[in-house]
Amino acid sequence: MKPWILGLTGGIGSGKSAVAQCFIEHGVHLIDADHAARWVVEPGRPALAKIVEHFGAGVLQADGQLNRAALRELIFKDAQQRRWLEALLHPLIGQEIVEYLAKAESPYAILVSPLLVESGQSKLTQRILVVDASENLQIERTMQRDQSSAAQVQAILDAQASREARLKYADDVLVNDRDLAWLRDEVARLHNFYLTLKGGQP
Template identity: 50%
Template sequence: MSRFVVGLTGGIASGKSEVTRRFEALGITVADADVAARAVVAAGSPALAMISERFGAAMLLDDGGLDRARLRAHVFADVAERKALEAITHPAIRELLRTQCAQAESPYAIAAIPLLTEAGGREVYGWLDRVLVVDAPEALQLARLMQRDGNDAVLAQQMIDAQASRAQRLALADDVVVNDAHPDVLQAQVERLHAAYLKMAA
C-alpha cells in the first residue's frame, strides 16, 4: 500500500504519457485521471445516474451507457452546464484516484492528473505529497500538437490557451521534468526523481 503519492501534471503535448510510461517501467503504479474519468461514468455507476437526472435521459445510449459525444457538445456550448457536469464527475474521479494510489503495491504511487492546476491544485488534491510538472516550451507543444493530431497552428494554439498557463503549472511544482531534448535526457531525469521518491517514501 503506497502512502506516498506524487501528482504528475503538465500541459497538452508536454510528454506526460511518455514520462508516466517510464515510471511504470521502473515498477511504479500510475493512476490515470483520464482512465478514471471514463470509469466513474460507466453504465450503472452513481455518477451516470446523477448525469441522467441532471441532464436528461437523452444523454444515455440505448444500452444504458453514456452518450459522450452528445454530452460533450451540450456542456461545451454552455459554461454553467460544464460546471454542473464537473461538480458530478470531479469528486468521483478524485476518490477513485486516491483509492487506486492507496492500493498500489509499489513503494510510492503516481496520480497522473492532466488538469491538476485547473481543478484547484493542492487545495482540492490535499493528499498529494509532491507535485511533478512535465514542462516543455510552448513552441514545442504547438509543433507536437500539429504533428500528433494534424491540427493547424490556430487550433493547436487554442487548445494550449484553453489550459492553465505554463507559469501557473510551474508555480505548483515541487519537481520539474523538462521534456525538450533527447529521450536519454528524459530517462536520466526520471531515474533521478525515482531515486529521490524512493527515499522520501521510505
C-alpha cells in the same frame, strides 16, 4: 508503509504520457485522472444515470455508453451546466483516485492529471512534478499526435493553466525537449531520488 503520492502534470503535448510510461517501467503504481474520469461514467455506474436524467437520453450512444461529444457540446456552450457536471463528477473522480492510490504497493505512487492544479487534485499529493516544454513544441507535438490544427491546440492551451502558473506549484521540473533516451535517464534519476524521500519531502 503507505506510499506517498507524487502529482505528475504538464500541459497538452508536454510529454506527460511518455514520462508516466517511464515511471511505470520502474514499477511505480500510477493512476491517470483522465482514466478515473472515464470509469466513473461507465454504464451501470450511478453517475451515468444522473447525467442521463439531467441532460436526457441524447447524451447516450446506441450501446448505452456516454456520448462524450454530445455532452461536450451541451456543456461547452453553458457554464452553468458545466459546473453542474463538475460538481457531480469531481468528488466521484477524487474518490476513485483515492481508492486506487490506497492500494498502491510501490514506495511512492503517481497521480497523473493534466488539471492537477486547476481541479484541486493537488491536495491529494505530497509533491508535484511538472513536465514542461515550450509552447511551440507543445503545439507541434499535439498537432502530430491528434491531427489537429494549430488553432485547436492553442484553444486547449488557453483553457489550461499557463506554464507560469503550473511551474509555481512544481517541486520538480522535467523539461522534456530532447529524445526518449535522455527522458528515460532523467526519469531514472528522479525515481532514485524519490526512493530516498519519506512522505515526498527531503
